[in-house]
Amino acid sequence: MAEYSDSMLQRLNTLIEMTKLINSSLDPAHVRQKVIEAATRLLDAEAGSLLLFDPKTGELFFEVALGEKGEEVKSIRLKPRVGIAGWVAQHSRPVLSNDVRGDERFFSGVDEKSGFVTRSMICVPVMIKDRLIGVLEAINKTEGAFTEDDVTILYALANQVAIAIENARLYQAAITDGLTGLYQRTYFHTRLMEELDRAKRYNLPLSLAMVDVDFFKTVNDRHGHLAGDLVLERLAEALKKETRLSDIVARYGGEEFGLIMPYVDNRNVSMIGERIRENVERMDANGIRITVSIGIAHYDGRKSDLGHETFIEAADGALYKAKNTGRNRVEIVSV
Numbered sequence: 651m652a653e654y655s656d657s658m659l660q661r662l663n664t665l666i667e668m669t670k671l672i673n674s675s676l677d678p679a680h681v682r683q684k685v686i687e688a689a690t691r692l693l694d695a696e697a698g699s700l701l702l703f704d705p706k707t708g709e710l711f712f713e714v715a716l717g718e719k720g721e722e723v724k725s726i727r728l729k730p731r732v733g734i735a736g737w738v739a740q741h742s743r744p745v746l747s748n749d750v751r752g753d754e755r756f757f758s759g760v761d762e763k764s765g766f767v768t769r770s771m772i773c774v775p776v777m778i779k780d781r782l783i784g785v786l787e788a789i790n791k792t793e794g795a796f797t798e799d800d801v802t803i804l805y806a807l808a809n810q811v812a813i814a815i816e817n818a819r820l821y822q823a824a825i826t827d828g829l830t831g832l833y834q835r836t837y838f839h840t841r842l843m844e845e846l847d848r849a850k851r852y853n854l855p856l857s858l859a860m861v862d863v864d865f866f867k868t869v870n871d872r873h874g875h876l877a878g879d880l881v882l883e884r885l886a887e888a889l890k891k892e893t894r895l896s897d898i899v900a901r902y903g904g905e906e907f908g909l910i911m912p913y914v915d916n917r918n919v920s921m922i923g924e925r926i927r928e929n930v931e932r933m934d935a936n937g938i939r940i941t942v943s944i945g946i947a948h949y950d951g952r953k954s955d956l957g958h959e960t961f962i963e964a965a966d967g968a969l970y971k972a973k974n975t976g977r978n979r980v981e982i983v984s985v
Contacts, residue, residue: 681818685811686716689788692807693772693800696790700811701728701735703782710735710785717789722764733757734773735785742782744774744805748795772796776808778816786811827901829879830886838900838908843958845898845910846949853951856912857919858961860969861889861926863905864941864977873938884935885942892926908965916948916984923980931978941978945969947985956985 682700690698697717701710708730715723731740737755738745748770750756761768769790776783786808788800825837833841842858849856863869863885870878882905889899889907898910911919923944930942945968947961964985972979 677818681811681814682714683716685786685807685814686714689786689804689807690716692803693788693796694792695788696792697766698789699723699787700776700784701787702784703739710739713784717766719764719766722766723760726760726763728757728760733760734771735787738773738775738785739782742775742777744772744801746772746796746798746801748791770796772801772804774801774805774808776812776815778812783812783815830882830901832886832890832907833898833900835900835902835908838898838902838910839958841898842910842961845912846956846958846961849912849949849951850954850956854913855915855951856910856949857914857946858949858965859909859911859919859923859944859946860902860962860965861885861907861909861942861944862969862973864943864973866905866940869938869940877936877938881935881938881940884933885930885940888929888933889926892922892929916950916982919946919948920980920982923982927978927980943969943972943977944980945972946980946982948982949985953985961985 685700686698689695697715697720699715699717699720700713702713703710704727707727710728712724712726715721728736730736734745734747734750734753734755734757736757745755747753747756750768750771756768760766771790772788774786776786786804788796788804791800825834826832827834845856848854863881866878866881869881882901885907886899886901889909893899893909893911896912898908900908902908911922914922923946927942927944930940933940945965947964947968949956949961964983968981968983972981975981
């Protein structure tokens, strides 16, 4: 059994606590950010990065980069086997280099583009079983040089992180629609109940919109189901573009979509609905043009007994009114 110094044991205990925090999240972006924060803190490094592996191209790309020049490197993709990270990805083995300029595997292109100066590095593979997910880097020890203990720490973190990333990926896949990448109906209902509870508790406005493609059956009949799928994909992109990070957008079923919009007053939600309708009307999906009807239920935060099913029924009712009065319309009802 390996014997560790008191300082090493303390770092391992810190690692355990940090991995608990990482594994408590099912948000992939949050997990990845926390990974780099943990790596730089535990190894007393100036910078750190998580590069993910693209199985289609064999390239590595910077998913998260923390440090003075972190934002500068995010557009860089490393070709297969390029750099120390590429070597680690190819051989699934860690590298410790306290003088990267003397390491023939080092790729200076990242420093040249970012203006950062890499002096030392530990790079370890992030893997699930035998499958490479990416590589994890700690760069430039603040004081002294990286040690084998640092490699042990970073490797242990990478193993835990691989599990957290995979769990987050599987959860994300379970709650999102395969065609559009939007949330699924079940998750949408869960979030609606949460947002409605919050709105009632703090007397905040909340709007629920139902968006339905007009004459979608005609699109499928005339152009085929592949063309219909493309229309739904483009519509999903348009909805994501027109909504905020705080909004929840879902494929509610078939050609119907749902939007939960917190903290928007009655006048502004009407403007949002009209903007979505107009942008969809201008949208071109390989020569196919569509329109949508939109029904919006608006809650002003004052009615304490409103249930989420009643909320949905109100938005559906507004949608049916938009359909029955000519389509390509936005109808709003207060609840």
